[in-house]
Amino acid sequence: MNIAVVGTGYVGLVSGTCFAESGNEVVCVDIDRRRIEQLNAGEIPIYEPGLAELVRRNVEEGRLSFTTDLARAVGQSMVSFIAVGTPMSAGGAADLGGVFAAAESVVKATVGYHVVAIKSTVPVGTNDRVRQLVESNGNHRIDVCSVPEFLKEGSAIEDFMRPDRVVIGATSEQAVAILREIHAPFVRTDNPIIVMGPRSAELTKYASNAMLALRISFINQMANLCEAVGAEINDVRRGMGSDKRIGSQFLFPGVGYGGSCFPKDVQALIHSASQHQLDFTLLRATEAVNQLQKRIVADRVKQHFGADLSGRRFAIWGLAFKPRTDDMREAPSLVVIEELLAAGARVQAHDPEALDNARRIFGERVSYHRANYEALSGADALIILTEWNQFRHPNFQRIKHELRQPVIFDGRNLYDPALMKALEFRYYSIGRPPV
Ligand SMILES: NC(=O)c1ccc[n+]([C@@H]2O[C@H](COP(=O)([O-])OP(=O)(O)OC[C@H]3O[C@@H](n4cnc5c(N)ncnc54)[C@H](O)[C@@H]3O)[C@@H](O)[C@H]2O)c1
Secondary structure (H helix, E strand, O other), X not given: OEXXXXXXXXXXXXXXXXXXXXXXXXXXXXXXXXXXXXXXXOOOXXXXXXXXXXXXXXXXXXXXXXXXXXXXXXXXXXXXXXXXXXXXXXXXXXXXXXXXXXXXXXXXXXXXXXXXXXXXXXXXXXXXXXXXXXXXXXXXXXXXXXXXXXXXXOOHHHHHHOOOOEEEEOOOHHHHHHHHHHHHHHHOOOOOEEEEOHHHHXXXXXXXXXXXXXHHHHHHHHHHHHXXXXXXXXXXXXXXXXXXXXXXXXXXXXXXXXXXXXXXXXXXXXXXXXXXXXXXXXXXXXXXXXXXXXXXXXXXXXXXXXXXXXOOEEEEEOOOOOOOOOOOOOOHHHHHHHHHHHOOOEEEEEOOOOHXXXXXXXXXXXXXXXXXXXXXXXXXXXXXXXXXXXXXXXXXXXXXXXXXXXXXXXXXXXXXXXXXXXXXXXXXXXXXXXX
């Protein structure tokens, strides 16, 4: 099958590459000329484990290419996946400018029958609006469908290659048959392809992300209650998560959810509900809890050192919103670092992959360290914000030696409080008594 993928970000590049890996001929399109130049020069503009190798192989074998020429890419394809960004706009709604711009260009470039599959996360009704756009262009041989994407950054290739389910929102049998065929290689283990109406498919994506965000806010608020009453969140989490009805995933307390999806998707769903006179109180609370949780580490730092942090230095391990990505969109680290800087502190930051993105955001206001121990030098405390694997078993003696004081604020509960006590660290974590 010849496929065009519009947008070469975390979703588009992974999708296009995985479609090529299963034998299709894929052209990935972007309006960002520099990005396409990078890709054509063999550079991968984002960090996603395993992606570079997969891109290289499929380019070498002639199944994957990159261009800014949308018309040519679409003209030679039967299906176009739209995977452009849908960022949050000022009022909380999803900004659909990119989706409509891409859809219009695709519609104008089609030759003969074509499937436009919207992979971007879009509010209910977007497919209908794109269909109207098709009709106003007088082209009736285009089917518009919703194929929301559920991959997670950090394990995007595995998620794409073995999705728990594929959701297809379509009204045309021909389009469903084509999309089934494209996705068949990824559901060989009989995970379902669920076909439904486009509106339900659009909403399924938001419902999934909203539920996951809700679980995170729930466990974070439960962690705060644990601290107040002298309970241990890890015990509570394991105790409740082993109930099959509840399950253990997305029940880890931390410094709040971030990333390019949960915050904007929760807001967009609240906004969609409000347009139908529905106050989605549960999600407003989810978001409010999250905002507070993002501040919890900085608040604790100030409780320990005082509100005025001038003259203090803090080492931060972990800037990305989660491990195995370089993505810092809406990352808790942004809130923590701004709070520390505003209180007069200096910040020495380390992240295995996100330093370049951090530099674009903070410029010279923060110092950046490729090696984690280097970031500790002369700092008053270590603050951990992302649970990268390499932070799980550090050399504690070295940490103690490099820090001015043996204080750790662990926003991800990486260490055993008993061990920290034995090593004579002052150790703050989430939902567990400080030691
Ligand atoms: N990142 C994730 O983990 C994830 C997971 C599931 C779904 N999604 C959804 O997928 C969509 C894409 O997310 P992302 O993280 O890949 O975004 P991204 O910001 O990483 O990439 C979007 C790309 O689209 C390009 N683009 C924008 N307008 C364009 C146009 N008119 N024509 C061609 N290219 C255009 C941009 O230049 C950019 O390279 C969003 O709706 C997001 O909510 C994201």
